[in-house]
Amino acid sequence: xxxxxxxxxxxxxxxxxxxxxxxxxxxxxxxxxxxxxxxxxxxxxxxxxxxxxxxxxxxxxxxxxxxxxxxxxxxxxxxxxxxxxxxxxxxxxxxxxxxxxxxxxxxxxxxxxxxxxxxxxxxxxxxxxxxxxxxxxxxxxxxxxxxxxxxxxxxxxxxxxxxxxxxxxxxxxxxxxxxxxxxxxxxxxxxxxxxxxxxxxxxxxxxxxxxxxxxxxxxxxxxxxxxxxxxxxxxxxxxxxxxxxxxxxxxxxxxxxxxxxxxxxxxxxxx
Amino acid sequence: xxxxxxxxxxxxxxxxxxxxxxxxxxxxxxxxxxxxxxxxxxxxxxxxxxxxxxxxxxxxxxxxxxxxxxxxxxxxxxxxxxxxxxxxxxxxxxxxxxxxxxxxxxxxxxxxxxxxxxxxxxxxxxxxxxxxxxxxxxxxxxxxxxxxxxxxxxxxxxxxxxxxxxxxxxxxxxxxxxxxxxxxxxxxxxxxxxxxxxxxxxxxxxxxxxxxxxxxxxxxxxxxxxxxxxxxxxxxxxxxxxxxxxxxxxxxxxxxxxxxxxxxxxxxxxxxxxxxxxxxxxxxxxxxxxxxxxxxxxxxxxxxxxxxxxxxxxxxxxxxxxxxxxxxxxxxxxxxxxxxxxxxxxxxxxxxxxxxxxxxxxxxxxxxxx
Numbered sequence: 281x282x283x284x285x286x287x288x289x290x291x292x293x294x295x296x297x298x299x300x301x302x303x304x305x306x307x308x309x310x311x312x313x314x315x316x317x318x319x320x321x322x323x324x325x326x327x328x329x330x331x332x333x334x335x336x337x338x339x340x341x342x343x344x345x346x347x348x349x350x351x352x353x354x355x356x357x358x359x360x361x362x363x364x365x366x367x368x369x370x371x372x373x374x375x376x377x378x379x380x381x382x383x384x385x386x387x388x389x390x391x392x393x394x395x396x397x398x399x400x401x402x403x404x405x406x407x408x409x410x411x412x413x414x415x416x417x418x419x420x421x422x423x424x425x426x427x428x429x430x431x432x433x434x435x436x437x438x439x440x441x442x443x444x445x446x447x448x449x450x451x452x453x454x455x456x457x458x459x460x461x462x463x464x465x466x467x468x469x470x471x472x473x474x475x476x477x478x479x480x481x482x483x484x485x486x487x488x489x490x491x492x493x494x495x496x497x498x499x500x501x502x503x504x505x506x507x508x509x510x511x512x513x514x515x516x517x518x519x520x521x522x523x524x525x526x527x528x529x530x531x532x533x534x535x536x537x538x539x540x541x542x543x544x545x546x547x548x549x550x551x
Numbered sequence: 552x553x554x555x556x557x558x559x560x561x562x563x564x565x566x567x568x569x570x571x572x573x574x575x576x577x578x579x580x581x582x583x584x585x586x587x588x589x590x591x592x593x594x595x596x597x598x599x600x601x602x603x604x605x606x607x608x609x610x611x612x613x614x615x616x617x618x619x620x621x622x623x624x625x626x627x628x629x630x631x632x633x634x635x636x637x638x639x640x641x642x643x644x645x646x647x648x649x650x651x652x653x654x655x656x657x658x659x660x661x662x663x664x665x666x667x668x669x670x671x672x673x674x675x676x677x678x679x680x681x682x683x684x685x686x687x688x689x690x691x692x693x694x695x696x697x698x699x700x701x702x703x704x705x706x707x708x709x710x711x712x713x714x715x716x717x718x719x720x721x722x723x724x725x726x727x728x729x730x731x732x733x734x735x736x737x738x739x740x741x742x743x744x745x746x747x748x749x750x751x752x753x754x755x756x757x758x759x760x761x762x763x764x765x766x767x768x769x770x771x772x773x774x775x776x777x778x779x780x781x782x783x784x785x786x787x788x789x790x791x792x793x794x795x796x797x798x799x800x801x802x803x804x805x806x807x808x809x810x811x812x813x814x815x816x817x818x819x820x821x822x823x824x825x826x827x828x829x830x831x832x833x834x835x836x837x838x839x840x841x842x843x844x845x846x847x848x849x850x851x852x853x854x855x856x857x858x859x860x861x862x863x864x865x866x867x868x869x870x871x872x873x874x875x876x877x878x879x880x881x882x883x884x885x886x887x888x889x890x891x892x893x894x895x896x897x898x899x900x901x902x903x904x905x906x907x908x909x910x911x912x913x914x915x916x917x918x919x920x921x
Contacts, residue, residue: 452605456630
């Protein structure tokens with residue numbers, strides 16, 4: 281009867297210390313969000329902390345602020361199209377990189393992943409110079425090309441991760457059972473790598489929706505996206521409407537992640 | 552001669568120019584309804600051969616003929632075969648029923664027909680009650696059965712099994728061996744079975760192709776390859792064997808199955824009886840004797856015996872194997888165990904055998920330059 285006590289672990293001071301560390305890290309990461317959240321309900325005339333009173337007026341302002349509404353529309357259109365294009369391109373590229381051996385494989389791989397390594401400001405500058413003569417500045421096409429370039433590495437990476445863990449004999453089994461290449465892809469490969477593809481798509485959508493630098497360079501004057509509008513707004517006025525907008529954006533991102541997690545299991549996909 | 556179900560003619564696979572071929576002008580005829588084991592060590596070309604028959608790999612040369620029709624360049628999905636993979640390769644995103652139905656869907660079988668045949672196939676592997684389960688909820692043995700059902704439900708022209716038992720634990724492997732064999736016999740599916748396990752091959756196959764270095768060393772029934780190995784490799788790979796160099800002195804009569812009895816002389820040990828293919832007189836051949844076919848006696852008995860000294864005794868309860876040193880040779884033999892005294896290292900032992908259990912390999916040994 282006293283045996284159970286023998287195995288009771290002794291107090292380990294590392295445990296609460298670790299807990300405190302994790303708490304502080306989270307606090308550090310989330311503090312800006314918390315402050316934005318609080319400020320968006322503050323009645324202060326200008327963006328400042330701490331709040332002087334409670335109000336919903338900033339939220340009420342949002343639908344009437346045409347710059348925000350227009351920016352939101354541009355950003356959503358861009359993000360949706362970018363996500364579609366990037367999936368249509370990235371998944372086949374990842375498949376090719378995983379399944380085939382070819383001479384320039386390493387080069388192709390680096391080419392598609394390189395936008396991650398180059399500072400966006402450099403890319404943005406290059407694009408402005410390139411798009412000028414092509415009349416692509418201030419067009420959807422221009423913004424979309426820019427966003428595709430910076431989001432495709434994510435899709436390729438997550439898809440490759442999924443492919444690396446799949447058993448290729450499943451595809452062989454399906455072929456032997458009579459399935460042609462397209463059927464194998466649609467019925468076997470795609471469902472198996474689906475978590476990676478969806479994770480890549482979600483990341484691409486969020487990155488595109490969030491992107492400021494390239495949009496600013498390529499389309500500031502003609503077709504400002506929401507991040508560009510936010511930047512402009514903060515430059516000109518200093519009220520808490522942007523804080524309210526930020527809270528809405530955080531909630532949208534959160535909703536996307538939660539829905540995908542519920543439906544598909546994003547956590548599984550990102551692991 | 553009856554028409555073969557599968558003929559493989561001069562099939563060759565070379566992975567890269569300059570490399571030795573993985574499969575080297577392989578020829579094989581498989582009869583309808585037979586289970587043929589491709590048996591050999593890893594790298595012998597057995598899996599490559601299977602993959603070429605399946606169509607998963609293009610041969611460098613040669614042809615594959617099924618039911619009299621050349622299919623060497625027919626795409627995989629048009630060959631109508633069934634295959635069970637070592638990893639089972641079940642579709643992880645489908646349940647058991649959907650896995651088994653896949654091949655039927657590809658053949659555009661009607662829904663009701665699909666339902667009936669899937670149920671039949673699942674009953675055949677005794678897993679009808681698991682039809683709605685997800686694949687990952689199944690044990691290894693169950694996955695194996697589902698893979699078999701999925702391959703057989705389409706009534707394949709050939710059933711191809713790629714080391715299907717190697718991922719199972721020893722007990723289950725024996726059960727599945729019997730089960731696969733009985734299902735194969737019931738369905739009469741002509742089957743190619745890749746394995747590196749000689750027991751599996753001997754137990755399950757109608758014919759065994761013993762492969763080595765991209766070649767078939769011997770193609771024959773299990774008793775053929777075991778009792779009458781054509782090469783030293785076959786004798787060594789299938790079961791255990793003692794090898795003795797024997798000079799063939801004379802014929803002493805004809806034996807069953809067109810074989811001949813011989814008098815042979817083994818250097819330093821005397822003259823003995825043996826059996827082999829006709830026409831071996833005058834040259835030196837390796838004599839193959841299985842350890843359990845050697846009689847061990849602790850007293851001198853008869854004339855044609857090899858006298859030696861027991862060097863080592865291995866006792867495993869139901870078997871007793873002894874290593875007997877005779878001259879500069881060590882021979883392995885097996886003895887029945889009894890509760891009486893066991894022989895010990897250092898005891899004298901006398902080895903003898905029945906003439907038909909001492910088999911001369913057909914190819915002569917190269918005579919050492921005298």
